[in-house]
Amino acid sequence: MSDDSVDFLHSGPLAPLKKWGTKWSLWPVHLVTACCGVELAHAYASGYDGERLGSLNYGIARQTNLIIVEGAITRKMARVLKITYEQMPEPKFVIVMGACGLKGGLFWNGYHMVRPSDVVPVDFFIPGCPPTPEALLRAIRSLQEKIVSGEARNTIEFEKYDLSKINVRGEQPLKPPSPKHYSPTPPIKVDVPKEVDWSFGKKLIAELKSDLEGLYKSITITDKNRIAIQAEKDDVVALASKLSKRFDHVKNVNVIDIPHEYSFIVEYQISSYSVKELMPVVVNLFARIPRNNPRFPSLAVFWPSADYLEREMYDLFGVWFEGNSAMGERFLLAPDTPEFPLRKDRKLREEIYSEVE
Amino acid sequence: MEEIVLDVPVQPPTELFLPVPKKFLEDAYKGDDYLVLVGPQHPGSGHMRIILRIKGDVIVEAIPDPGYVHRSMEKLAETRLYIQNIPLFERPAIMDTGNVTLGYVRAMEKALDVEVPERAKYIRVILAELSRIGTHLYDAGILAVFLGHTTGFMWPFALREPIVEAITRISGARITSSFIIPGGIRRDVPWNVLEFVRKTTFVLERRLKSFEKIFIKNPTVIERLKEVGVLSREEAIRFGLVGPFLRASGVEYDLRAVEPYEVYDSLNWEIPVSDEGDSYSRFLVRVEEISQSISIIRQAVNELRRIPEGKVISEDILQEYAEVASADIRGFFFRVFGELTLPLGEFTSLTEASRGTLLYSIISDGESNVPYRARVITPGWYYLKGFMEALRGERLADLQAIYGSFGYFPPEADR
Incomplete structure (x- = not known):
């Protein structure tokens, strides 16, 4: 035209x-x-x-x-x-x-x-x-x-503040201070024992202990309906093959980054849909892996429901689940996002607290 | 440890196409199947891409490409106070405000070991069930859009208006109420509002009957949804389906009954279960749940008649502010919750949200007043696998019917 x-x-x-x-x-x-x-x-x-x-x-x-x-x-x-x-x-x-x-x-x-x-x-x-x-x-x-x-008109006028007065570089102490306080090297423990009135749990733990003899490091009741099993990375596959007879689906695959201990904790929280008594029980199977070589066996062969959760965890933390065919591909993240953003050494900007007259 | 700044500036996109993974292209080129890309911009609710391999017009394989609404909630939660995370974790599914906030708050309450006052429990249940009805209606409306049934879209959204009005009167916000806080609720709900909520249920019940004639029992709708996207009981368990979709495949699993929270074990209600596992039964189970929720709300309002007004926040949380703030926390919020610190450990709460299981797992170090790690898994993320498997072997034209019957909501799934 x-x-x-x-x-x-x-x-x-x-x-x-x-x-x-x-x-x-x-x-x-x-x-x-x-x-x-x-x-x-x-x-x-x-x-x-x-x-x-x-x-x-x-x-x-x-x-x-x-x-x-x-x-x-x-x-x-x-x-x-x-x-x-x-x-x-x-x-x-x-x-x-x-x-x-x-x-x-x-x-x-x-x-x-x-x-x-x-x-x-x-x-x-x-x-x-x-x-x-x-x-x-x-x-x-x-x-x-x-x-x-032909011309745009504002229908709302907001109050304006002079942001140039705010000290962005942090050369002077800012007022009021941030209400947040981070512990620099905190202890992380996912199996803190708790005394609960849960008779079925005690029975279940006794059964699990005899069933999984020699494969686990510790079994703890962390709350009502919550059990944590600590294991070594190499025993996880054997444990999963035994546990998959009782528990038929995965509720959660989680990775916790602990840079000051040079390790990741990988958790699989499993539960059951088929057995009525086991329905509310969530068993947390977890193991520590070194942070510089984060490899973990994929348990999606036992529980297909873990597939996408593992891919998500690779995306966010870079833990390589050996055996999952989609490792090394982006799933949730865009191609231009910095890789493994949920690791603790990846920092986000934080808000600036300042007084405005 | 070297710190890496995640705040990388975004370059405006210059290439005007979306990359298709090469391996799919090569396979499609060699074989005799087509590659059909659905989305990301499509007339649904929220955006995702489904890569379909198609033979004739039968779907051989569906490959998901989620993440278009991934708003990095789990990382953001690590930079905020525990209490600031309530509105953050409400955002995955804002129409389901009651259930999503309840899930996060219950995880905190598990850690703090606080007992919630009875009145607050009932009001929480009312809010959760109002959101449940609202979400089921929302998804019914989106299903109607998918089927090209505009009247079927207008009706549920007109029905949502009284629910939104009820939530506004309870909490003050139309949709994002953030009304549930650790130890109770923000403020007590006066009697006239509860009476309004009770009357709303009768309006809903009456109008649902007309909606049933217009949409639910409409022969064209039945024709589109019946025997489409069938998942058997075994498949549903294997792929880890949740909520109404699991119950539609014949598994009687509802967390409100399995691991009762709040006051669900003292109320009378049933778990609707269907054995067919097709799109229509997934829809019908949710419709049936609406009438169960209506009954729960009425019972809860009746129970609230006998509980005196006034105390809705636990004294364990308020401590020295117990006298002034137990009915209304306004003015004391930051003083009470600013220094909230959870004990060491991992605290997992499971909640039955409208679309199914909602998991919050908070890992606390016992020293900071921000979570060390907060894991959220929303129902949409759980049933994505089952949704993709349900598409296998169906015709391309049935994709919308299956998508709609799952009520897949990408903002919820991607978090």
Whole structure:
């Protein structure tokens, strides 16, 4: 299209008609990125009826002209947002909903978060966690006004603070001090014994002890319905093959990073769906492995339900589960995320506490 | 130990395509099956990608690619006070606010060994069951969107309005209430609000009957969902399904009955179980759970008549503030909870959230007032494996029906 015809479209005699048409046909593409989608659904359902403003959710990006980014955009989703935006025909608009979309909100220092304004040009932000449906509809009204008048208008003015006074470098002690206190080299113990009134547990422990003779280091009752079995890494497979006769699924695969003891603790919490008495019992099978060579046998052969949990733990901690075919691949994390982010030596930014007059 | 900063700036994406793993491409090129990529942008609730291998139009294998809504909650929890993590851990599934916060708070209470006042227990149950009804209705609405049934979307969301209103009157927030705190609830609920909650259940019951005619017993819906995505009892156990989806496959497992918490063991209710294990029975089990929850709420409100108002937070937690703050913690919140420290050990709580088992495991070092490690596994993450297996051998057109029947909610699964 030549420049003349574009000019004619935007400022010719028919321009008001075009603006009027765009104003009443703002169709948002379906991009429910996170939890704010709950309130978006309310806004377009019978309670608030967003359709009366000429706006209706539509599935395909090619026939829509509005993106409502509903909350958090992750590193993995940022590319999708960009692609979706590029697919849409002109004129197109972006409304960002929720605190996460502004500056990260509750997840402001998360390792997987992106600001939508870094990825696409944003027309309106809606504050709130989550914003109410009324706020969303007000944003759509504001966008309609912007289309007609050509200039955006704030509907909320926030109080402004001078952030330059805040000492970011930490050269002087900050007031008030952070309420958090971390222990630098804490002891970590996952099998702290507890005296409980649980007769079935005592019976079960006696059975387990005779069954697993010589394979475990210790068996402890940590709470009612909770048993912890400590083992060596090499005995875990033998233990799992015996335990899998009683317990049929995995509730949790967990890794705890203890850098000051140069080790990881790998936990498998197992339970049963088939035997009624064993249903509430959760057995925690755990072993310590060295931190510089984190390898652990995969127990997904005994419990297929552990498969995705193991892949997640590889993603977050870098513990290599030998035997799981998907090791070495990213599962949850985006390709450009720093690797193994949940290890303790990976640090997030922390908030700055400061007094404001 | 060298510290690595995770705060790496994001480069705006320049390549406008999503990478497809090479190994799938090569296999598809050599074999006679197609590779179909569903998502990440698709008309569902939340985003994920499913990579399908297809022969004709039958799904041979479904490979998940989650993580589009992974908001790094477990790491963030390690940088916040125990008490600041309540709203954080509410965010996986905000429509299920009662159950998700209850799970985290119960893990803390297990560690602190506090007894919650009876009145608070009943109000917690009311909040949890209201969220349960709300989530089941939410997923029914999303299922209707998947099936292209717009009226079926409008009805459950209209039904959610009175629930949202009830939660607002109880807690002050429409959806994210964060109302449950260690030792009780934030403040007492006055009698007129409880009466409103009780009346809401009658409205729900009456309108659900019309919804049943419009959507649940609609022949087209039955045709789309019946005998689709079947998981047998053995498969359900093997792949570790949870919640209503496990019960739809014939396993009577509900954590409210298996390991009773709060006051569930003193109330009368049943566990709906079905033997078919198909998409329709998964949906019906959840519909049946709505009427059980309605009955639980009514019983809880009736029980609350005999418990005097006033004390809703445990004295073990409040200590010197017991007299001033036991009915309303406003003004004392940080003074009471700022220095909250859990004893050494690992504390695991299991909660029956709307979509199934919700696990919180807090590992505390006994010295810091932030968790050393907090592990969360949401129901969506548990049943992802079963969901992928249910797709195997089904037709491509049935993908939406199975997706909807699981009510898979990526923000919840990815955390």
